[in-house]
Amino acid sequence: MTENRPQSHTEDTCSQNIQRLLKHAYAPETPDADFATRVANSLQAAALERAATVKTSRPANTEHRAARHQHASASIYWQTTMLRVGSIAALFIVAIGMFYGLRPATDTLYRDGDLVWIDGRAYTPAETKGPDGFVPATADRINETTADVMRLVSTRGLTPRQLADPPTLQKAAVGDTISTSDTTRRRVTLPDGSVLYVNINSEAKIVGNRHVSVDRGEVFVEVNPVGEFDPESGQESRQRFVLTTPGQEIVALGTKFAVDVRQQATRVQVTQGKVAISPVAASETTTNANSHTSQSATTLVAGQQLTARKDALSDIAPAPPAAHELDWTRDLAATARSPLIPANEHTGGSLVVVDTQGQDVKLSLRNYHVDVYIEDGFARTTIDQTFFNHMPSRQEGTFYFPLPPDASLSRLAMYVNGKLMEGGMAERDYARQVFETIKYRQLDPALLEWVDGSTFKMRVFPLEPRREKRILISYTQRLPEIFGQLRYHFPAGHTMDQVRDWSAQIKIRHGDNWQWQSVSHAFESKTEQDDLILTAKGHDIRLDRDLLLELTPPQSYTPQATPFASFATTFHDGSQYLQLRYWPHLSLPPRRERRDWILLFEASGDRDPIVARAQVEILRSLLENAEHHDTFSLLTAGTRMHAWRPQASDATPENITEAIAWLENSHLVGAMDVERAYRAIAPLVDSATNPTIVHCGSAVPALGEREDSKLVELLPSTAEFVGVGVGKRWNRDLMKLAAERSGGFFTQINPDEDVSWRAFELLGKLNTPRLLNITVTADNHATGDSEFRLFETSLSAGESICAIARYESSATLPTQVTVRGQLDGQPFLQTIPVRQVAPRAEHLPRMWAKLEIQRLSAVGLLENKDRIIALS
Template sequence: MRKMLGFIVALVAILAPLVPGFADGIIVPIPRPDIPGPPLRWLTIVYHHVTVTIENGVATTKVDQAFRNDGEFPVEGTYVFPLPSGAVIQEFTLWVDGEPVVGGVLPADEAREIYLSYLRQARDPALLEYIGQGAFRARIFPIEPGETRRIALEYVELLSPEGGLFRYRYPLSPERFSAKPLEEVKVEVVVKASRPVGSVYSPTHPVIVGREAPTSARALYVDKDVLPDRDFILYYSLTGEGVGLDFLAYKPDDEDGFFLVLVTPPAVRDLAPLPKDLVLVIDRSGSMEGEKMVQARDAAAFILERLTPEDRFGVVAFDHEILGLTSGLVSASAANVAAAQREVRQLTARGMTNIHESLLQAMEWLQPADRPQYVLFLTDGLPTAGKTVTDTIVRDVTAANTSRSRLFAFGVGYDVNTQLLDLLAEQNRGTTTYVVPGESLELALSSFYTKIAAPALADLALQVDGGEVSDLYPVQLPDLFYGSQLALFGRYTGSGPATIVLTGERGPEDVVLTYNVEFTAAATEASSLPRLWAARKIGHLLNLIRFKEKTEDELKPIIIELATQYGIATPYTSFLVREEERTAAYVNPLAMAVPTGPAGVGAAQATKSLAEAEAAQRADYVREVGGRVFLFVDDVWQESTYEEDTPTVNIVYLSDAYFSLLDRFPEIGPILALGEKVIFKLGTAWVRIGEGGVTELTPEVRAQFQG
C-alpha cells in the first residue's frame, strides 16, 4: 500500500508551484565565519518589480529589485541573474556612492562552474536552480547594516509561438534567498500586436487581465508579504475575427496526456449585444439592515442603469412576503427603469426570509424565449419562512424554471446556507459568488453583471473528432461572455491531428465553429496541466457528494488517490509534517461539512476554487517539478508516487557521487534543488539523497539507473 499522504496546508494551497529551471536575480554573499546562518539568508529582498512589454513577439523585461542588510555585519558578494536562453542584456544599473557598477555576461560552461562552486561553499541546493544557458554577473560592494542596494536590469528576447500560443516565462523564485518575506512582488505584462490579442492565461499565478484595445492586453500579478517560489508563466495568442480557440498539451512518458482548451471571444463585440431577460431577486429581510441593504440598493441601481432598450427586466424584493417592484417582466424603457430605481431606493430591511416563494415568482415571470434569460439572486440568510427544506426548494425552483434560465446566486455574509445556494445554481446552470464581511457586494455584483451583460455564445458544447479524449472539466460548459474566456481541461490517448468542434447559440441562430489541433506524443512544456486537471476533477467529485448525486463511499477512495498523487488539499487528506521549524496549525475548511457560518462559506468557496482552478497556488509542503509532484514528509522531499519501504539507491548529499549523478543526468537539477533530502525516481530505480549512502558513482551504482 502506498503511504497515504495528505496535507496540512492553507486552503489557498490548492495547487502547488512549479520548481523553476532558473531563479530571479540574487546576491550571493562571500561566506564569512563570523556571520551566523546560511549566507543566502543574510540579505532581505525588499521588493521585486517586473515590467514586461511584448511587441510583435519581442519581449523587453525590466527588473527592479532592492536588497537590504538587516544583519549586524557588512555583506558583499556577487549579483547573479540567470538569463533565459537567447536573451540579451540591454541595461544594468547599480549605484555605489553615485557610481554605476559594470557587469558581464557569462558563457554557459563558466556559469555552470560558478554555480556549482557557490553550491559547494554555501551548501544550499536551491542554487542548482541556477544552472542554465548563461548568466549575468556583477560585483556587489559591501552593504552596511541597515543599508539598501537597488539594482535595475533590462533584457530582451524573442518569443516564438508554438501551436499558435506565445509563452513568456519570468524567473521568480527567491524563496530561499531572502531573510524575510518580500514587501511587494509585482509582474506586469503588456502585450501589443498588429493583430487582435486572443487568449491571455497564466497557469502559475492569479492575474488580472485588462483589454484597452483589440490589439493589446495587460496582465497584472501583485502580492505582498510573500516569498515567491515559482516562475511566472504567461500564455497569449493572436487571433482574427470571431471566437478563437487555443490548445495546450502535456504528455508524460508513461501515461495518457493532458490538454487545455482556451476559448476566447473577440476582443471587441463583433455583433450587437443580444437582448436579454433579467429578474433581480433582492433579499430585504431584517438581517440585511445597514450596509448590506445600502450596497444591495446601489448594486441594483447599477444593473438597471445598464439595461438596453431591447432588454426586459423584473425586480422582486422579499422578506416573509413577496413584493414585485415591477408588474412582471417589462421592457427596459427609460420610464420603466426610472420607476424601478425609485422603488429599489425605498427598500428597507424587515421581516423573515422566504426564499422559496421569491424564486418561484421570478421563474413565473420568465417564459421560454429566443434570448438569454437570467435570475440574479441576492440573499444573506437562511430560509426562515415558507418552505425551508433545501431539497424541496431546489426541486420546486428547478421544476418551475421552464425557460431554462440561468440562476446566479450571491451569498452575503456568513449566515447563508451554502448548500442551498450552490444547489440552486448547479441545477439551474449558474454559479454562486460569496461576499464575506468586509468585501463590497456592490463591486462583486456590478463586476459580474458587466460580464454577463453581453453573451457571445450560449449553450456551448464541444466535441473532438479524430482524437480519443476523456475526463473533461468542467463537465457542463458555461456560456461564453465578452471580456472572459473558457478553460476546458481533459485527458487524451494516442497522438495525431484532430478537429475540435464548438457549437453554441446566439439568439435563434445555431453557431458551429471548427478548429484543427495536434495531440502530440511528446509535449513537455505545459507541465502544470496534470495538477490543474486533477484539481478540477476533485472539485467536481466533491460537488457530486455535496449535491448527493454520489455517495461518499463511492468517491472518497478516488479523491484520496488523486489528492495523494497530485498533492491537492481535500477533506479526506491530512499531510503530517514533523519538521519543527515547518510546523503549522492550518485548518482546512474543506473538511468542515457544515452549510452555514464562516466554515461553511469557506468550504463552499474552496470546493468552487478547486472546480474552477486556473492558476497554481502556493503550498508550503508541495512542489511540482516537470509534471512530477513532491511532498514534504518527515523532513524529506518525496515524490508522490513513492511507496514506503521501496528500495532506494542512497547517495550522500554533495558527495562526488552526487555531482557525478548531476553531470550524467542534468535534467534532475531542479529535483535536487528541492533540498538536502530528496527521494525521486530515475529510470527504473528510486534515488534517496541524504546523509547516508554511497559517495562514489561506481559502475555498479550507475547500472541501476538504466531503463
C-alpha cells in the first residue's frame, strides 16, 4: 500500500490562486476611458470608410439600405464607448471572422434573401424601413440558405452534438410469428410503425396492419398514433390498435401498454394513454382492428393495471413504476438508438503496451474469471484476468478497467513470481512518481490512478517476454432494488476478440430459497448450507454479452404491503459498523396526474456538445412518455433566455418533434445566468394548473446571483422542482435545496449512461409517492462517525432506505433508530427496534468509506484531501 503524501505549501497557494482567478473570470477590470475611446473611434472610422466605398459601386435601388447601415454605424459609436475592453476585443474578432467567413460574395452588403444571425436567430434585411431594419426570416428561407452554415456551426461545437443515423430495425409483416426462447428477446417494428417488444418464452403473431395476437408470454407495445387527438375536448379520431389474448381483447389508441399472458390470465399495465379491455369469445379472436367488442369493456389509464381471466376481471389497481416492470426492454431499446458516446475501448479490462513502432497494442487474454458475492442488497465483484505478453522483450504496460458508475473500488492486486502483491490507491501525480521510483529499482508496482468518472488505470512493470501476467481487481456496489427484487449487471462485453478460458461464479448469501433468472448466460445452480451458488464456464469464447441476473426473494421477504427492516454489522480495523435497510410502505396513486411541464434547457457556452446532446435526449424521453393531455413550455438559458413558444403547448407527437428539432439547433453561447432563468419561469408557473419545473443542466451560475438559497427563493413555491444535473460538474446543493423545498426530486445523469432510460426512470419516480428529506438517528444521539450516512435522502415507492454508521469496536450498538422525513408535505416518523442483526457483513467498511468520501467532498475537496485519499 502507498503512504499519503502531505500537501505542500506551494500546491495550496497555487490552488487558492486558481480559485480566485475562476471566481473573478466574469468580472474584468474597467478599461481605461481614453483607450476605449480610441478603439471605438477606430471601429467607427473603419465602418464609415467601408460604407462609403460600397456606396460608390452600388446600384441606385439599394441606396436606402446603405443609409440604414450608415445610421447603424453611427449608433455603434455611441454604444461601444461604454463597452469594456474585453467585450470590445471579442466583438472586433467576431466581426472580422463573420465578415470574411460568411459575408456575401458581392459588395452590395446584404442582398435580398441573405440571412443575418442575431443572438442565435435568423433574420433577413427588410424591404421597408423599420425600427431596426430587420424582420424575422421565414422557415423556408432559413432551410434553403443556411444549410451549409448550420453544418459548419454543428461541427465546430456550437450546437448539441448530432447523433448518427440509428441502426435499421427489423420490420415485421402481416402473418409473421415472433417467438423467443428462454435466453432471447426481440424488438420489431410493426407494419403500421408501432414497436413491439417480446420478452423471453413468448409468442406473438401479426394478424393485421394494427392487430397483434399474443398466445403466451409478455409483450410491450408502443402504439404509433394514426389520426388526430384533441387534448382540449379529449376527442379521438385515431385508428384503433387491437391486441388479442386467449379470452380478452385490448383496444388502444396512441398509447403504450404491457401485456403478460400466463396461466390462463392476462395482466395489462398502461404506461401512457389508455386502453379498453373486454372479454371476447374464442371464435372472435381473429377480429380485425376496425371492429372491436365494446360490451363489458373496462378502461385503464396510465399508471393502472388489472388481471383479466375468462370468468372475471380483477379490480383496477395502481401499477408499479413502469421502469421496474419494463426493465427487460431496456437493452432492446438501447440497441435501436444511436449511442451518444462510443463504447469504452477498454470495456472488460485491457492491458496495453507500446510496440517497437510506437503503436498501442492490447495483450491477449488467456483467462477471465468473474467472482460475485451478493449479500443484503450489495454485490462485491472480483475480476481475475491473465494476460500474455507475446513480445520478445520486457515491456511496460498500462492496465485499464472501466468501473460501473455506482461502484466503489475495494481491491487491486497482481501476481509477481507466483506471489500475490496487493496494490494501493494514490493521487495521479504522486502515483506516477512512486511508479518511476519502483521501476528503476526493478520491482513490480501496482499503483492505481483515477482517469475519469469511471475508468481506472494501473501502470504495470515489468511484463516479462512471453510470460503471463495475472491481475485482480474488486469493486463493491449497491444493487438496484425495487419491491425486494434485485438486479445484477456486469459489463462483460469485452473488447478482446476471444478468451481462452472464461468462468463465473455468483454466490448469494442466504439465497437458497430465492428465485433467479439469467437471460445472458446458462448457469448451473447448487446450494451450500443456506447459500445459492451459480456457476458457468466456457472455452475459446467471445465476450460479447453482459452478464445479467435477476433475483427475487421468497414472498415472506417481499415488503410490498407492510414496512420491513433489516440490520447487519461487522468489525474491521478496530471499528464496528451498523447498517439499516428499511422499506416504508408508500401507497401508490390510483392514476397518473396531469402536469404542465416547464422545461429549462441550459444552452450556455460551458455546455459541451455531448453534454448538451444528453440534455436533449433527456427532455425528449420525458416528453415522449408524458401524457397527451399534459402541456409543456420549453426555454433555453444562457446569458439570455429564449422560449420555443410564448405559450404552453400540448404534449402531442407533432409538437414534441418540433420542439426537439428547435433544441437541436440551439446555440451553445454565453455564460449561465441562473437568476435570469428562474425569474423568466415565474410567469409560466402563474399560468399553469399543475406546474412541474425541470431544470436540465449544471445549475452552476456564472452571472447574476450565485448564492443557492437566494436563487431557490426566486422559484415559485407553487411549482414542483425537478433537478437533473447532467455531466460531472453540477450544482448538487442548489438542486437538492430546490427539490426539498418544493417536494420535488433531483438526480444526476452522465452522458456515458443510457440517458433515455434514466429519464424514463425519473418520470416513473415522479409518478409515485416520494419520501423526502430522510434522516436516520440512533437513540444514543451519536455524533461524528457514529452518525448514519445515507445513500439517498429521498426514495420512491418500492425502494429502500440504506444507512450505515461506524462505532468504536467496544461501543454498544443502539437499541432503536428513528427514520424521519416528509411524505406528501406531512412529517413522517418511524421508530425501528434494532434486532436480529446479521453478522459478518463485509461490504460495510467499503460502503461507509464511499459515503464518507462523498460527504467530505461536498464539504471541501482541498480541506479534506488527505482524509479522502486515506479512505480510498
